[in-house]
Amino acid sequence: MRLLEDILVIDFSQFLSGPSASLRLADMGARVIKVEKPSTGDICRYLYVSDTRIEGESTIFHAINRNKESYAADLKEANDLRKIKELIQQADVVIHNFRPGVMKRLGLDYDTVKALNPSIIYGEISGYGNEGPWKDLPGQDLLLQSVSGLTWLSNNANTNPTPMGVAVVDIVAGTHLAQGILAALYQQIQTGEGALVQVSMLESILDFQFEVLTCFYNDGEQLPVRSAVNNANAYIAAPYGIYKTLNGFLALSMTNIVALGHIIQCKDLLVYTEPAEWYNRRDEIKSIIADCLIAKTTDEWLAVLRLKDIWCAKVLDYEMLMQEKGYQCLQMELEVQTSAGLTVKTTRCPFKVDGQLLTSGKGAPVLGEDTCAINQQFGIQ
Amino acid sequence: MKHLPLNGITVLEFSQYLSGPSAGLRLADFGARVIKVERPEQGDAGRKLAIKNLWIDDNSLLFHTINRNKQSITADLKNEEGIAVIHQLIKRADVITHNFRPGVMEKYGLDFNSVKQINPSIIYATISGYGNEGPWKDLPGQDLLLQAISGLTYTTGNLEDAPVPFGLSIADYICGAQMVQGIIAALIRRQKAKQPALIELSLLESILDFQFELLTTFYANKKQPKRSAVSNGNPLLAPPYGIYKTGDGYIAIAMTNLDVLASAIDCLAILQYKQEHAFVERDAIKDILTAHLITHATMYWLEKLHDHKIWAMNVLDWRQLRTQDGYKQLGMEQRIDLGNGKHFITTRCPIKINGAYLQSPVKAPALGEQNELIQNECSGQQHTIKSMA
Numbered sequence: 001m002r003l004l005e006d007i008l009v010i011d012f013s014q015f016l017s018g019p020s021a022s023l024r025l026a027d028m029g030a031r032v033i034k035v036e037k038p039s040t041g042d043i044c045r046y047l048y049v050s051d052t053r054i055e056g057e058s059t060i061f062h063a064i065n066r067n068k069e070s071y072a073a074d075l076k077e078a079n080d081l082r083k084i085k086e087l088i089q090q091a092d093v094v095i096h097n098f099r100p101g102v103m104k105r106l107g108l109d110y111d112t113v114k115a116l117n118p119s120i121i122y123g124e125i126s127g128y129g130n131e132g133p134w135k136d137l138p139g140q141d142l143l144l145q146s147v148s149g150l151t152w153l154s155n156n157a158n159t160n161p162t163p164m165g166v167a168v169v170d171i172v173a174g175t176h177l178a179q180g181i182l183a184a185l186y187q188q189i190q191t192g193e194g195a196l197v198q199v200s201m202l203e204s205i206l207d208f209q210f211e212v213l214t215c216f217y218n219d220g221e222q223l224p225v226r227s228a229v230n231n232a233n234a235y236i237a238a239p240y241g242i243y244k245t246l247n248g249f250l251a252l253s254m255t256n257i258v259a260l261g262h263i264i265q266c267k268d269l270l271v272y273t274e275p276a277e278w279y280n281r282r283d284e285i286k287s288i289i290a291d292c293l294i295a296k297t298t299d300e301w302l303a304v305l306r307l308k309d310i311w312c313a314k315v316l317d318y319e320m321l322m323q324e325k326g327y328q329c330l331q332m333e334l335e336v337q338t339s340a341g342l343t344v345k346t347t348r349c350p351f352k353v354d355g356q357l358l359t360s361g362k363g364a365p366v367l368g369e370d371t372c373a374i375n376q377q378f379g380i381q
Numbered sequence: 382m383k384h385l386p387l388n389g390i391t392v393l394e395f396s397q398y399l400s401g402p403s404a405g406l407r408l409a410d411f412g413a414r415v416i417k418v419e420r421p422e423q424g425d426a427g428r429k430l431a432i433k434n435l436w437i438d439d440n441s442l443l444f445h446t447i448n449r450n451k452q453s454i455t456a457d458l459k460n461e462e463g464i465a466v467i468h469q470l471i472k473r474a475d476v477i478t479h480n481f482r483p484g485v486m487e488k489y490g491l492d493f494n495s496v497k498q499i500n501p502s503i504i505y506a507t508i509s510g511y512g513n514e515g516p517w518k519d520l521p522g523q524d525l526l527l528q529a530i531s532g533l534t535y536t537t538g539n540l541e542d543a544p545v546p547f548g549l550s551i552a553d554y555i556c557g558a559q560m561v562q563g564i565i566a567a568l569i570r571r572q573k574a575k576q577p578a579l580i581e582l583s584l585l586e587s588i589l590d591f592q593f594e595l596l597t598t599f600y601a602n603k604k605q606p607k608r609s610a611v612s613n614g615n616p617l618l619a620p621p622y623g624i625y626k627t628g629d630g631y632i633a634i635a636m637t638n639l640d641v642l643a644s645a646i647d648c649l650a651i652l653q654y655k656q657e658h659a660f661v662e663r664d665a666i667k668d669i670l671t672a673h674l675i676t677h678a679t680m681y682w683l684e685k686l687h688d689h690k691i692w693a694m695n696v697l698d699w700r701q702l703r704t705q706d707g708y709k710q711l712g713m714e715q716r717i718d719l720g721n722g723k724h725f726i727t728t729r730c731p732i733k734i735n736g737a738y739l740q741s742p743v744k745a746p747a748l749g750e751q752n753e754l755i756q757n758e759c760s761g762q763q764h765t766i767k768s769m770a
Binding site: 001002003004005007016024028059060062063064128129131132133134137138140141142143144145146147148149151152153154155159160161162163164165166167168171172175176177178179180182183184185186187189190195196197198199200202203204206207208209210211212213214215216217218219221222223224226230231232233234235236240241242244249251252253254276279311312313314315316317318319320321325326329330332333344345346347349350351352353354355 | 384386387399407411432433434435442443446447511512514515516517520521523525526527528529530531532533534535536537538542543544545546547548549550551554555556558559560561562563565566567568569570572573574576578579580581582583585586587589590591592593594595596597598599600601605606608612613614615616617622623624625626631633634635692693694695696697698699700702703705706707708710711713714725726727728730731732733734735736
């Protein structure tokens with residue numbers, strides 16, 4: 001039996017945050033029905049990234065929405081709204097990521113839905129919470145990274161604030177929503193009671209920084225200082241960072257500087273005998289290491305360092321990664337097929353359950369492709 | 382909240398450092414009783430791992446941050462006595478988590494199959510660095526190394542920069558978050574089908590899943606995504622997406638069409654490029670924007686951009702953020718009392734249930750703080766473990 005067998009999710013969310021939560025629920029066996037506006041659908045369908053699209057639709061839409069169904073409904077039409085309400089009466093979970101107030105205007109806010117289905121789990125993601133001066137601002141990933149202080153953690157000290165190059169806020173908020181929905185479902189199965197689960201992108205990206213924010217709250221509000229040389233974490237001592245070698249890059253984790261000096265035969269490191277210096281004088285130490293490591297290839301250094309159990313890794317890009325057995329044996333790639341016959345290669349759910357990978361060959365739905373079947377199955381007229 | 386969703390659930394946390402313990406923290410937020418099972422004398426190696434040399438009692442502030450609202454029992458897994466205690470505990474537990482390297486729990490007779498004999502409905506969740514098989518299985522599962530090996534460092538920073546890591550432990554964090562999902566979903570199934578579950582995660586699979594949009598795009602076009610040379614925000618997105626220096630600070634501008642942007646900020650020079658060529662010409666366009674946006678203060682631009690409904694925001698540091706009403710009204714900070722008249726401030730769980738924040742003032746345990754309590758429970762001298770929760 002799949003973990004979420006027989007769980008029905010009605011998903012009104014768009015773009016990435018909410019849909020990434022329902023993707024994971026689908027991976028674990030839930031049935032996810034996307035409710036989309038007729039003729040346009042999830043705006044993400046047309047969010048083209050770079051110059052790559054699959055059959056006229058964005059690659060990322062296919063990545064996020066595989067293994068889901070699509071039901072077309074205009075929530076501003078009374079008849080469509082009635083049908084959706086009938087569907088919700090038979091559902092376990094509702095998800096949306098509209099701005100605060102939108103679901104209320106549509107007549108699909110939590111109180112209304114709860115009256116229809118008292119055991120519903122109603123999950124919502126906002127940008128900045130439902131109150132306060134920022135509540136109507138767009139909840140967009142880069143903007144949340146920027147407002148939350150996150151951009152002062154990556155890259156070197158002399159560079160502009162640097163965003164993380166993946167939609168980290170959306171994804172983290174999506175995982176938090178899935179966690180909350182699952183916890184509420186667990187309780188609902190025991191008590192029959194539904195719940196309202198609320199997540200905001202701002203709270204989620206603050207939680208993501210919980211270790212370093214706690215440091216800031218308790219050390220007299222000292223701001224993070226990125227290291228000027230090969231910064232990897234503003235709070236960690238040398239050598240922590242990525243170094244250029246003769247033919248590529250090498251990542252070095254935490255280690256004893258004097259020991260490292262012996263291993264890479266760099267005499268200049270041997271004077272740093274005081275561990276406190278490894279943080280306080282990290283820029284000069286890292287510069288010395290950088291000058292030394294440029295002399296040999298990455299593989300030569302890996303051989304020397306791993307022999308002494310120094311934590312290090314070769315830095316790979318996707319092209320290099322795909323060539324590695326360590327990647328290939330994970331079977332991380334998943335081929336899915338859409339009803340239109342299109343095959344898309346994407347990634348699978350990252351964890352195994354009972355020794356099995358959680359895979360499904362079902363691709364992202366064509367807009368509204370399941371409307372009729374769902375109407376029939378749920379007796380909606 | 383009076384009743385939390387996971388009240389009554391007991392978690393044995395053999396995990397150390399961040400990945401596993403961050404999952405334990407969330408389960409505790411949801412109301413589970415989380416018992417850290419630690420080595421005598423040293424305990425979780427995270428106890429001695431400090432950032433900025435900040436300590437609270439014998440343990441680092443970092444340890445307190447990750448392990449608040451938990452209990453601790455010590456047991457030496459290398460001797461029979463220790464194992465006997467653990468077996469007693471396993472009988473009464475619902476969930477086990479560990480993040481030892483592959484083979485370690487087998488050595489102690491505490492692998493899934495052995496534990497299942499003791500407790501047939503156990504939910505057993507493990508985190509490895511790179512999976513249990515293949516050439517990388519014995520490599521150290523350390524966050525920066527996972528970032529380096531997974532391609533992630535080529536997403537951040539500008540094209541001519543060396544690969545730039547995320548300045549936080551993203552692989553640990555995201556893997557812990559995934560583990561929470563797997564564990565609770567398995568608890569849901571257990572309620573219906575009385576089945577145990579084995580949930581296996583690795584930092585590598587988690588950090589690849591995190592890049593699913595980029596990887597799916599890469600699988601389709603076989604081209605390594607390139608960071609833009611100027612103000613890279615996301616290697617897949619067209620200009621203006623990124624952060625720019627202004628006259629007095631920095632501004633972030635998300636996706637918008639060039640013509641709307643040109644009229645909003647009165648920058649006609651970018652109109653020499655057509656919208657359909659925007660991605661390919663992103664660096665040239667961003668160069669023009671860089672020269673343009675430096676000429677006025679952030680608020681000047683922000684007003685114009687917001688007037689045109691363009692997604693933009695000022696770039697704040699934590700000190701600035703902490704003074705904003707938009708931050709204050711979240712009540713994101715909670716106070717943890719240390720019991721000796723001292724306290725510290727940390728963040729709360731980001732998830733609200735039925736309008737209530739999930740907060741707990743309970744501090745992280747001293748090493749073995751609940752040894753006696755738990756052993757008494759196990760030997761039946763007190764109420765069962767569950768009713769103690």
